[in-house]
Every structure is written in structure tokens, then in C-alpha cells.
Amino acid sequence: MIVRRVGRFFDERLGSDAWIRAACAKIYPDHWSFYLGEFALYSFVLLVATGIWLTFIFQPTAGGAFDSVAGVTRATPVAYLMRQVHHWSAVVFVAAILVHMARIFFTAAFRKPREINWVVGISMLILASLTGFTGYSLPDDALSGTGLRIANSVLLSLPLVGGWGAALLNGGSYPGPELIPHLYTIHAYFLPVTIGALLALHLALLTYQKHTQFVPDPARVVGRRFWPDYALRTLAAFFATVAVTLILASAIEINPVADYGRYHDWTIPNPAVPDWYAAWLEGALRLGPALELRIAGHPIPAVFWPGVVLPGLVIALLVAWPWIDKRISRDDAATDVLAPATTAPWRVGVGAALIAAGLVLTLAASDDQQARALHVDVRALVNLYRGLFAFGTIAAGIAAAAIARELRVRYDERGHEAERVVALRRNAEGGFDEEETKPA
Amino acid sequence: MFVAAAIAGALLYGQHCASCHGADLRGSVNAPSIRGAGAAQVDFWVGTGRMPAALPWVEEGHRRTPFTREQIDALIAYVTSVQPGGAAIPVVLPGGDPRRGRTLFEQNCEHCHGAYAQGASIGSSEWAPSLRDASRVQLAEAVRIGPGQMPPFAEQQLGGRDLDDVAAYVESLDAGADRPLVPLTSSGPVPEGLLGWLAVGLLIVFAFGYSRSSR
Incomplete structure (x- = not known):
């Protein structure tokens, strides 16, 4: 009754029934990997909700930041839970983005016409990492301050503009009085609003261009309707x-x-x-060579290569990947059908090499702890990680590509086998007779 | 009394120490001279079980000493009787201020021993040990003598009061059982990241199972 009245109120003014009906009828593919992006989405929802709460507690000043966060203890249970959920969500958020991205990559969902949404997604990954880093730095504690010191040094290593950039961020020399207020503005306003806008674009493009699907039938969209089926499923994912x-x-206590x-x-x-x-x-900074150049009398410090050049190359590679992929596959046709990972072993190889490189660098970041434990x-x-980064990643790529190729061959062989459909019929003795039927 | 202890110490020294440090305490190719080492040195190295080392080239960490208190005192009496001098065993008074100790710990100790005094790598194959096994006197001895890679701290840098406070802080870490949640005290972000990925793994298992069930 109330629902109907509210519905009529909006329909008479906005004509909303038509698009609500369309939204409810939208088809969502039925595959587990389509939940991965939703996990990231719902982590973001948690981050925003708890983050708003934390803005009421946090004091974004050079003197007050640490006390306002360290003051969140068991004596303030709700704020304590909010802070715990906020930080754990951030840890889960970026991981969920990565597994979502891995699915998009390995099934080639970024192909035409979805290149734009791939770039939007990569942008959100970068912004999410930046949001995480700036948020982790806000409490002004000894651990994150050490990270800020490193980030400041990397910023300073930028030729020509580094010194000015660092002075602007700090409001003077490091750690300047403006550092925490600036980080707060970036973390609590600029980055989440930008991610929110990109997220809206991400979902709008997804709706407009429709989901990709594994069902190899470009003429049909196969899956579940949003209402009543998928709405409840996505609620379960939430x-x-x-x-x-x-x-x-x-x-478990996070970031004490x-x-x-x-x-x-x-x-x-x-x-x-x-x-x-x-x-x-x-890890890249720990493995990077002590390579210090002078170009036209201007020093390029050693941190420039692993701290600026390497992430720059990685970001460029990720953003450009749909176009690089086109060059390799010579396939620029628009498609809505996902390619099972094994159909392109070289792509599996590239993905595996990237994952291996990320893993080696990540492991290298705690080499001191491993050295002590071992x-x-x-x-x-x-030196081991340097070797693994240079050669292990290539070996991982080649091995993954070889496995994918082998799987494809076996899949092809079994694919023909699977087309033989057999009906079983119970006979008078209680046994079963096979009856060959024609393929449907 | 002192003479009797020194004689007992000489016997122990001959059995456990002389093979490396030499009958005249001047050391050998395997070990440094310990002439004039002083009471704090002997008490620290023997009391924390680091000496006697089973193998001279293997650096031992903190372990149970095989000696009784009287035997350690006898060794001290012997070593100081051969050549007097060296730092005396510092006195650490109870009732130090752990809050002040915490600040001093941050300024002087945390860089190597870690925020929880849990010990950590300090580069190459060296590491600063955990302080959680050390007694307050052993802690103060280490500060004064600077064993291994550790720099010695003079009275002017860390006074007797300061050591009382630092010892009180390190002891308060052990009493930190009153925490509402499970703390990941060893190395923060490493187990945090692993647990975060475990959570995403659980979510993937959920997605996999959920999309297959109730078709």
C-alpha cells in the first residue's frame, strides 16, 4: 500500500516505473567470479560508513591526530569497533579489487567494447591504494610516520618538481605542520569522493554495456533477473x-x-x-640498485628507479593492457562473451608473471623479519629476491602459459567426448541399459 | 669469603671458560680477552646463558644458564680478582615509572628491539634480541656494557632512574594481558595482510559455494 503510493508519487513526477522495471529485469550472469567485484563494492560501503563516523573523532592537526586515535580504546567501544572495521575493511577492500581484476584479466573481459571500464577500474585500484596509504598515515604514529618519511623521500627524488611538491605537501620541511591536515583532506574528501564518482561510472558503464558472460551465445543474455533473484543474492554477498x-x-586488533x-x-x-x-x-625500494645518476648536474637519487619509475611502468602497463592485448591477439572485434583463461595461454603467462613479480616484491618488503626467523x-x-624478480617471474610466466596450453589441449579432447549424450534406461532385471541419443 | 669464592670461581673458570678465553684470561683465536671485564660483563654473559658457548663461532641467544647464583658470583669474584675494574652490576630499583620508561624506550631502544621489545633484525645477519626473557638487572647490564652490536650507554645518557623506568616499561609489556582483542604484536602489517587475504579467500569460497547451490 505505502510502497505503491510512494511508487506512484515518483512515477507521476519522474516516470520512474519504466526504469525501475528495466532495472529489476536486468540479467546478472550466474557465475561465482561475478561476486568478486561485489565484495570490493561492499567493502567500500563499509569503509565510507565507518569513515564518516571516524571523522567525528579524528582531529586532523599535527598535534592532535595521534591522541585522538590512540584515545580510541576499549573505554570507547563503538569508536573502537568503527576504527577496527575501517582498517580491516581497507585491507579486505584492496585484496577484493585485485582478485576481481584478476578475473577480468584472465577471462579477457576488458576487450572491446569494455576498455573504458578497465581503465576506470585500474584508476580505482590506484586511488584505493592511495586512500589506504594516506589513511594508514593519519594517526601520526611511529610506524606510519616511518612510511611517510619514505614517501617523502620518494617525492623528493622526482627531478625538478620533487622539492616543491614535498614542500607543498608538508607546508615546509618534513614533517611539516600541514602534513596531517593535507593528508586528511586527501584521505577523507578528495580520494573517496573521486572513488565514489568512478564507482558510479563503473556501474553505469556495466549496466549500459551489459555484463559479459561465459555462455558462448552472443545473441542471448544468460543469467538471473535482478528482482527477485539476484537482488537477494547480492544482499547475501553484502x-x-x-x-x-x-x-x-x-x-583481532589491527594497527595498535x-x-x-x-x-x-x-x-x-x-x-x-x-x-x-x-x-x-x-620491497622494490629494498631490492632497488644503488644507482645514483647526475643528469646535467642534477642528481637522480637511487630511490627514483624503484620508487617512481617502477610503479609508473606498472601503472602504464595495466592501463594500456587492453590495447597491448589487441596487438598480440590481433582481435579487435566487440564481444560480450568471456574467453576461458586457457584459450590464450600467453595471456595467462603475462598475468602469472605480473602476479609473481608482485609477490616477490611484497615478500621482499619483510625480508628482515624472514632473515631473523630463518x-x-x-x-x-x-639477492635471492633480486634473482627471483629478474628470472623467477619469467619462469612463472612460461610455466603458467605451458600449463594453460596443456589444459586447453586436454579440454579440447574432452570437449568432443562430452558431446556424446547417453540416456540410461532401467531394464526388467533392475540394471541399466545405455541408449545413445542424438545431441540436442 | 671473597677469597673462597674466587677459588671456587677459578675452578669453574678452568672447567668452562679457559679453553677459549685462556688460562690467563687473555683470550685466544677463539675468544677475546676478558681481563678487567668487570662484574656486569660476567654476570650478563653467564647469567643470560650466552656463555659458555658450545661452539665459539655460534652466537647464542638468551637461554637458561647452567650455573647457580653462587657459581656466577664465584666466577665474578675470580675474574675481578685477576684484574679488578670494569662496570659493577647495576642496581635496578622497583617502582619505576613505566610511562616515562616508554618515552625513553622509544628514544633509545625501539629502533633495534622493536615496539614490543620483541627483538628484530638490525641488518646483515645480526639481530637485536627480545628483551622479554631478560631480568631487569640483565637489561640494565646490557645498557651499561653494550654487548655485541649494542652501543654502551653511559650514566650521562641513561641514568639509574632512567633504567628503573625502562625496566618498569619492559615489565609492563609482559603484564599486557588485559587487552580486549587478540594483538598481533610481532610484526603488525605482515599478519594483518595475511589475515585480510584469508578473509578474501573465505569470501571466494562463499561465492563459489553460493553460486552452485540453490539454482
Whole structure:
């Protein structure tokens, strides 16, 4: 009754019935991998909800930031839970984005006409990592201050503009009085609003261009209607995300800044690593060569190569991938049908090599902890990871491509087998007779 | 009394130490001279079980000492009787201020030993040990003598009061059982990241099972 009245109110003014009907009839593909992006989406919802709460507690000033976060303890249980959920969601959020992206990559869902949405997705991954890093830095604790010191050094290594950029960010020299207020503006306003806008674009493009699907029938869209079927399923995905995050948040203490202590530029905790999604950059800095150049009298410090050039190349590669893929596959036809990963072993190889490279760099970020646990020399691990980064990634790519090729061959052989359809008929003795039937 | 202890110490020294440090305490190719080492040195190295080392080239961590308190005192008496001098065993008073100790710990100790005094790598194959097994006197001895890679701290850098406070802080870490949630005290973001990925793994299992069920 009320629903109908509200519905009529909006329909008479906006003509909303038509697009509500269309939205309810939208078909969602029925495959587990289509939930991966939803997990990221719902982590973002949790992040925004808890983040709004935290803005009421956090004091974005150089002096007040640490106390306002360290003051969140068991004495303030709701704020404590909000902070726990917020940080754990961030850890889950970026991981969910990556697995979603891996599915898009390996099934070639980025192909024409969806290149734009791939670039939108990559942009959100970068912005999500930046949001994570700036958020992790806000409490002004000794651990994150160490990360900011490194980030500041990387910023300074930029030729020509580095010094000015760092001075602007800090409001002076590091760690300047404006650093925390600037980070707060970036973390709490600029980045989430931008991610929200890109997310809206991401979903709008997805709706407009329709989902991809595994069913190899370009003429039909196969899946479940939004209402009443998929709406409840996506609600279940939402609750699953909330449940997993809440279990972590209510059981395990994350980022205990009160233990690390307030940051001073002479403190550094040991060991010191960033959150996992920034660890590959830390690892790159640890493995990077001590290569310091002077170009026209201008010094290019060693951190420039692993700190600026490497992530720049990775981002360029990811953004350009749909067009690189076109060049390799010589396939620029528009398609809505996903390619099973094994149909293009070379793509599997490239993806596996990228994952291996990320894994090696991430592992290298905690080489000191591994050295202590294994009782080996840190330098031996550094050299091991350098070797793995140079050659192990290529080997992983070749191995993955070979496996994919082998799987494709076997799949093809079994594919013919599977077309033989047999009907079983019970006979008078209680046994079964096979009856060959024609393929449907 | 001192003479009797020194004689007992000489016997222990001959059995456990002389093979490397030499009958005259001047050391050998395997070990440094310990003439004039002083009470704090002997008490620290023997009391924390680092000496006697089973193999001279293997650096031992903190372990249970095989000696009794009287035996350690006898060794100290012997070593200081051969050549007096060296730092005395520092006195650490109870009732230090852990809050002040925390600040001092941040300024002087955390860089190597970690925020939880849990120990950490300090580059190459060296690591700063955990302080959680050390007694407050052993902690103060290490500060004064600077064993291994650790720099010694003079009275002017960390006074006796300061050491009381630092010891009180490190002891308060052990009493930190009153935490509402499970703390990942060893290395923060590493287990946090692993658990985050485990959560995403659980979500993938959910998605996989859910899309197959109730078609």
C-alpha cells in the first residue's frame, strides 16, 4: 500500500516505473567470479560508513591526530569497533579489487567494447591504494610516520618538481605542520569522493554495456533477473562481506598505534613494513640498485628507479593492457562473451608473471623479519629476491602459459567426448541399459 | 669469603671458560680477552646463558644458564680478582615509572628491539634480541656494557632512574594481558595482510559455494 503510493508519487513526477522495471529485469550472469567485484563494492560501503563516523573523532592537526586515535580504546567501544572495521575493511577492500581484476584479466573481459571500464577500474585500484596509504598515515604514529618519511623521500627524488611538491605537501620541511591536515583532506574528501564518482561510472558503464558472460551465445543474455533473484543474492554477498570483516574486526586488533607510540622524526619502530598493498613498493625500494645518476648536474637519487619509475611502468602497463592485448591477439572485434583463461595461454603467462613479480616484491618488503626467523643474512635474501624478480617471474610466466596450453589441449579432447549424450534406461532385471541419443 | 669464592670461581673458570678465553684470561683465536671485564660483563654473559658457548663461532641467544647464583658470583669474584675494574652490576630499583620508561624506550631502544621489545633484525645477519626473557638487572647490564652490536650507554645518557623506568616499561609489556582483542604484536602489517587475504579467500569460497547451490 505505502510502497505503491510512494511508487506512484515518483512515477507521476519522474516516470520512474519504466526504469525501475528495466532495472529489476536486468540479467546478472550466474557465475561465482561475478561476486568478486561485489565484495570490493561492499567493502567500500563499509569503509565510507565507518569513515564518516571516524571523522567525528579524528582531529586532523599535527598535534592532535595521534591522541585522538590512540584515545580510541576499549573505554570507547563503538569508536573502537568503527576504527577496527575501517582498517580491516581497507585491507579486505584492496585484496577484493585485485582478485576481481584478476578475473577480468584472465577471462579477457576488458576487450572491446569494455576498455573504458578497465581503465576506470585500474584508476580505482590506484586511488584505493592511495586512500589506504594516506589513511594508514593519519594517526601520526611511529610506524606510519616511518612510511611517510619514505614517501617523502620518494617525492623528493622526482627531478625538478620533487622539492616543491614535498614542500607543498608538508607546508615546509618534513614533517611539516600541514602534513596531517593535507593528508586528511586527501584521505577523507578528495580520494573517496573521486572513488565514489568512478564507482558510479563503473556501474553505469556495466549496466549500459551489459555484463559479459561465459555462455558462448552472443545473441542471448544468460543469467538471473535482478528482482527477485539476484537482488537477494547480492544482499547475501553484502552480508558475507560484513560478516567476514566484523569477525576480523571484533577478534583481532589491527594497527595498535598506541603501542607504536607518537611519531617523532627520530623514532622508527623495528620491524617496519607498510600495509600489504603498499608492501610491493617497499620491497622494490629494498631490492632497488644503488644507482645514483647526475643528469646535467642534477642528481637522480637511487630511490627514483624503484620508487617512481617502477610503479609508473606498472601503472602504464595495466592501463594500456587492453590495447597491448589487441596487438598480440590481433582481435579487435566487440564481444560480450568471456574467453576461458586457457584459450590464450600467453595471456595467462603475462598475468602469472605480473602476479609473481608482485609477490616477490611484497615478500621482499619483510625480508628482515624472514632473515631473523630463518637465521639467514638479510643480504642473502635481498639477492635471492633480486634473482627471483629478474628470472623467477619469467619462469612463472612460461610455466603458467605451458600449463594453460596443456589444459586447453586436454579440454579440447574432452570437449568432443562430452558431446556424446547417453540416456540410461532401467531394464526388467533392475540394471541399466545405455541408449545413445542424438545431441540436442 | 671473597677469597673462597674466587677459588671456587677459578675452578669453574678452568672447567668452562679457559679453553677459549685462556688460562690467563687473555683470550685466544677463539675468544677475546676478558681481563678487567668487570662484574656486569660476567654476570650478563653467564647469567643470560650466552656463555659458555658450545661452539665459539655460534652466537647464542638468551637461554637458561647452567650455573647457580653462587657459581656466577664465584666466577665474578675470580675474574675481578685477576684484574679488578670494569662496570659493577647495576642496581635496578622497583617502582619505576613505566610511562616515562616508554618515552625513553622509544628514544633509545625501539629502533633495534622493536615496539614490543620483541627483538628484530638490525641488518646483515645480526639481530637485536627480545628483551622479554631478560631480568631487569640483565637489561640494565646490557645498557651499561653494550654487548655485541649494542652501543654502551653511559650514566650521562641513561641514568639509574632512567633504567628503573625502562625496566618498569619492559615489565609492563609482559603484564599486557588485559587487552580486549587478540594483538598481533610481532610484526603488525605482515599478519594483518595475511589475515585480510584469508578473509578474501573465505569470501571466494562463499561465492563459489553460493553460486552452485540453490539454482
